[in-house]
Amino acid sequence: xxxxxxxxxxxxxxxxxxxxxxxxxxxxxxxxxxxxxxxxxxxxxxxxxxxxxxxxxxxxxxxxxxxxxxxxxxxxxxxxxxxxxxxxxxxxxxxxxxxxxxxxxxxxxxxxxxxxxxxxxxxxxxxxxxxxxxxxxxxxxxxxxxxxxxxxxxxxxxxxxxxxxxxxxxxxxxxxxxxxxxxx
Amino acid sequence: xxxxxxxxxxxxxxxxxxxxxxxxxxxxxxxxxxxxxxxxxxxxxxxxxxxxxxxxxxxxxxxxxxxxxxxxxxxxxxxxxxxxxxxxxxxxxxxxxxxxxxxxxxxxxxxxxxxxxxxxxxxxxxxxxxxxxxxxxxxxxxxxxxxxxxxxxxxxxxxxxxxxxxxxxxxxxxxxxxxxxxxx
Amino acid sequence: xxxxxxxxxxxxxxxxxxxxxxxxxxxxxxxxxxxxxxxxxxxxxxxxxxxxxxxxxxxxxxxxxxxxxxxxxxxxxxxxxxxxxxxxxxxxxxxxxxxxxxxxxxxxxxxxxxxxxxxxxxxxxxxxxxxxxxxxxxxxxxxxxxxxxxxxxxxxxxxxxxxxxxxxxxxxxxxxxxxxxxxx
Numbered sequence: 001x002x003x004x005x006x007x008x009x010x011x012x013x014x015x016x017x018x019x020x021x022x023x024x025x026x027x028x029x030x031x032x033x034x035x036x037x038x039x040x041x042x043x044x045x046x047x048x049x050x051x052x053x054x055x056x057x058x059x060x061x062x063x064x065x066x067x068x069x070x071x072x073x074x075x076x077x078x079x080x081x082x083x084x085x086x087x088x089x090x091x092x093x094x095x096x097x098x099x100x101x102x103x104x105x106x107x108x109x110x111x112x113x114x115x116x117x118x119x120x121x122x123x124x125x126x127x128x129x130x131x132x133x134x135x136x137x138x139x140x141x142x143x144x145x146x147x148x149x150x151x152x153x154x155x156x157x158x159x160x161x162x163x164x165x166x167x168x169x170x171x172x173x174x175x176x177x178x179x180x181x182x183x184x
Numbered sequence: 185x186x187x188x189x190x191x192x193x194x195x196x197x198x199x200x201x202x203x204x205x206x207x208x209x210x211x212x213x214x215x216x217x218x219x220x221x222x223x224x225x226x227x228x229x230x231x232x233x234x235x236x237x238x239x240x241x242x243x244x245x246x247x248x249x250x251x252x253x254x255x256x257x258x259x260x261x262x263x264x265x266x267x268x269x270x271x272x273x274x275x276x277x278x279x280x281x282x283x284x285x286x287x288x289x290x291x292x293x294x295x296x297x298x299x300x301x302x303x304x305x306x307x308x309x310x311x312x313x314x315x316x317x318x319x320x321x322x323x324x325x326x327x328x329x330x331x332x333x334x335x336x337x338x339x340x341x342x343x344x345x346x347x348x349x350x351x352x353x354x355x356x357x358x359x360x361x362x363x364x365x366x367x368x
Numbered sequence: 369x370x371x372x373x374x375x376x377x378x379x380x381x382x383x384x385x386x387x388x389x390x391x392x393x394x395x396x397x398x399x400x401x402x403x404x405x406x407x408x409x410x411x412x413x414x415x416x417x418x419x420x421x422x423x424x425x426x427x428x429x430x431x432x433x434x435x436x437x438x439x440x441x442x443x444x445x446x447x448x449x450x451x452x453x454x455x456x457x458x459x460x461x462x463x464x465x466x467x468x469x470x471x472x473x474x475x476x477x478x479x480x481x482x483x484x485x486x487x488x489x490x491x492x493x494x495x496x497x498x499x500x501x502x503x504x505x506x507x508x509x510x511x512x513x514x515x516x517x518x519x520x521x522x523x524x525x526x527x528x529x530x531x532x533x534x535x536x537x538x539x540x541x542x543x544x545x546x547x548x549x550x551x552x
Contacts, residue, residue, distance in 0.1 A: 012196060012380060031522065031552045049252045054290065060250040062258040062286065063444075066428040068417045074430040074446045076247075078258045078288045078296075098288055098296050098317045102430065104446045104466055106422065112446075112466050114298065114482065116317035129316050129328045132497050132517070133466045133484035144497045144515025147328025149316070149342055154215060154365060158517055181522060184215045196380060233436045238474065244434040246442040246470065260431075262442045262472045262480075282472055282480050282501045298482065300501035313500050313512045331512025333500070333526055338399065338549060368399045 036157065037183035042083040042117070043164060044097050044174040058082065062100070069106030076102040083117060087164055087173060095119045097176075101134065109136045113143060113161075117178075119151065126150020128178065130159045145180060156182040220341065221367035226267045226301070227348060228281050228358040242266065246284070253290030260286040267301060271348055271357060279303045281360075285318065293320045297327060297345075301362075303335065310334020312362065314343045329364060340366040404525065405551035410451040410485070411532060412465050412542040426450065430468070437474030444470040451485060455532055455541060463487045469502065477504045481511060481529075485546075487519065494518020496546065498527045513548060524550040 049057035059079035066074035078100045082093035099115025114131040127150060132143030140162045148155035157180035164173040233241035243263035250258035262284045266277035283299025298315040311334060316327030324346045332339035341364035348357040417425035427447035434442035446468045450461035467483025482499040495518060500511030508530045516523035525548035532541040 012383070015197065034521065034552075049250065051251065054252055057252055058290070060252040060258045062247040062250070062260055063430040066417065066430070067419065068422055068425055068428040074428045076260075076430055076444075076446070078260070078286050080288045080290070080294065098294070100286065100288075100296065102446050102468065104448045104468075106426070106448070110448065110466070112468065112484065114315065116296065116315075118317050118319065127317055127326065127328075129330070131315070131482065131484075131499070132515070133486050133495055135486065142495065142517035144495075144517060146330040146497070146514040147316070147340065149326035149328060153218065153342070154340060156515065156522060158521070184218075199380070233434065235435065238436055241436055242474070244436040244442045246431040246434070246444055260444075262444070262470050264472045264474070264478065282478070284470065284472075284480065298499065300480065300499075302501050302503065311501055311510065311512075313514070315499070330514040331500070331524065333510035333512060337402065337526070338524060368402075 031181050034181070036179040036181055038155070038157075038180040039178070041175060041177045042085065042095065043087045044081055044083055044176055045089050045171070046079060046081050046173070047171050048077065048169055050170070063102075065103065071105055071107070071109050072103040073106050074102065074104075076100060079115075083176075087175070089171075089173070094121060094123070110134070111136060124151050126152045128152045128155065128180075132159075134161055136163070145178065148180075152180070154182065154184050155180045215365050218365070220363040220365055222339070222341075222364040223362070225359060225361045226269065226279065227271045228265055228267055228360055229273050229355070230263060230265050230357070231355050232261065232353055234354070247286075249287065255289055255291070255293050256287040257290050258286065258288075260284060263299075267360075271359070273355075273357070278305060278307070294318070295320060308335050310336045312336050312339065312364075316343075318345055320347070329362065332364075336364070338366065338368045339364045399549050402549070404547040404549055406523070406525075406548040407546070409543060409545045410453065410463065411455045412449055412451055412544055413457050413539070414447060414449050414541070415539050416445065416537055418538070431470075433471065439473055439475070439477050440471040441474050442470065442472075444468060447483075451544075455543070457539075457541070462489060462491070478502070479504060492519050494520045496520050496523065496548075500527075502529055504531070513546065516548075520548070522550065522552045523548045 047057045049060040058081045062078050063076040065072040081097045083095040084091040096118045101111045101113040111134040117128040129147045130145045135141045143159045145157040160177040162175045164175045166172045231241045233244035242265045246262050247260040249256040265281045267279040268275040280302045285295045285297040295318040301312040313331045314329045319325045327343045329341040344361040346359040348359045350356045415425045417428035426449045430446050431444040433440040449465045451463040452459040464486045469479045469481040479502040481502050485496040497515045498513045503509045511527045513525040528545040530543040532543045534540045
């Protein structure tokens with residue numbers, strides 16, 4: 001090979017490697033820059049069953065609180081709660097939140113959640129699965145979106161919970177901000 | 185640089201970028217085309233403990249149903265059920281399904297599951313972890329495979345549940361179709 | 369095109385494809401070689417509430433064991449346990465383990481866990497979510513790390529549990545080895 005050609009080839013190779021790496025970097029920039037490929041906000045409404053309001057209630061205690069502390073430690077709640085696009089309890093639900101949580105701190109309120117957002121409308125069909133600690137002392141707390149099905153096939157991301165209103169044991173509302181970083 | 189060389193270089197760069205992208209596209213086609221890298225079907229057999237059949241039972245109620253509706257809302261069941269390759273209850277189990285579910289709808293049967301498929305044979309060693317809503321009103325419903333260990337190291341995918349037979353509270357059988365889209 | 373140029377172009381293309389593939393292969397070698405991008409070991413300390421030791425206890429039974437077998441089948445425990453860097457119960461906790469487990473085998477001890485490691489120190493802020501079967505008969509057993517937030521944004525991996533000490537119902541300690549294979 002002529003020296004001139006060798007130089008050219010090396011140059012081409014260098015460009016090749018740099019280009020490949022930048023294409024890869026670009027592809028992964030979603031995750032690295034933490035820009036979601038899908039992003040939306042929904043409101044979670046919970047009316048806890050008090051034994052007589054079966055018409056309104058959408059959640060119920062499966063276990064009673066223990067006597068470890070005064071913050072309902074060990075109380076496990078099962079739910080099928082409506083999710084709406086705004087914070088109005090009477091808005092048409094766009095999804096259901098199905099899952100459970102329990103309180104688990106002896107010196108403050110603190111919970112742990114696992115739930116599925118179930119979408120079944122003309123707009124969206126599919127589910128989003130999430131789990132994690134709900135550190136109620138923090139204003140906003142992040143849980144993991146660990147999977148999805150249908151329109152949300154194999155998704156992953158972060159779900160940020162914020163307490164929007166809390167009316168004692170009767171009713172509370174969370175704002176759930178869903179940021180998906182893997183969309184297929 | 186001679187104009188001729190500039191033109192050539194641009195052409196080479198263009199080809200470079202196109203090639204890199206097509207290689208990347210090919211690599212991700214698994215997920216985009218939704219072709220599983222592993223795919224199998226197993227049957228889940230559940231005999232719920234009635235208080236006296238400890239020899240046969242492989243699951244038991246950890247909590248009683250609440251009075252919210254008539255569909256066992258809040259009843260939580262813990263299980264260590266056999267998984268077989270065909271729908272015969274007496275076939276040799278190829279895995280165990282360890283986990284729990286609870287009923288969570290007040291106007292129909294509906295459940296939420298989290299479970300681990302535990303493989304411990306000469307063929308397969310390892311676990312597959314899944315969770316999600318079991319929308320029992322649908323003929324087939326998708327849950328998320330969120331992780332795996334051993335032979336199923338770091339896997340992800342979809343598990344499709346179908347009720348194969350339902351003999352009241354005593355015995356039911358699910359067909360679980362496992363489609364893995366990430367295999368390492 | 370001159371034959372000489374055609375030959376050159378093909379050669380360049382070949383190099384291109386090979387280079388792209390090797391760059392991709394390198395990128396995925398983490399997972400393929402199963403070398404963690406983060407790796408650490410923590411100790412999990414559990415003092416189960418006995419009804420009177422609220423000052424020390426960090427976990428409590430939410431349900432009682434059933435009568436299916438003699439290994440606490442169906443007993444569900446909720447916890448907010450300290451995690452330390454060494455096996456000394458009195459060491460300063462570097463994280464909390466928040467979650468639950470239940471026993472689920474009728475002929476031996478066996479459990480199923482889902483939990484969040486909550487880090488909130490100057491060193492680490494964020495959470496790691498994991499779940500899976502805790503096959504207590506095995507000396508070491510692998511669970512799935514299915515997600516993370518904050519410093520552990522979108523992580524995945526394997527958590528290996530080993531029983532470090534077991535002092536009856538009162539106190540037990542696990543060594544949890546966390547290997548993360550996806551770090552962003």
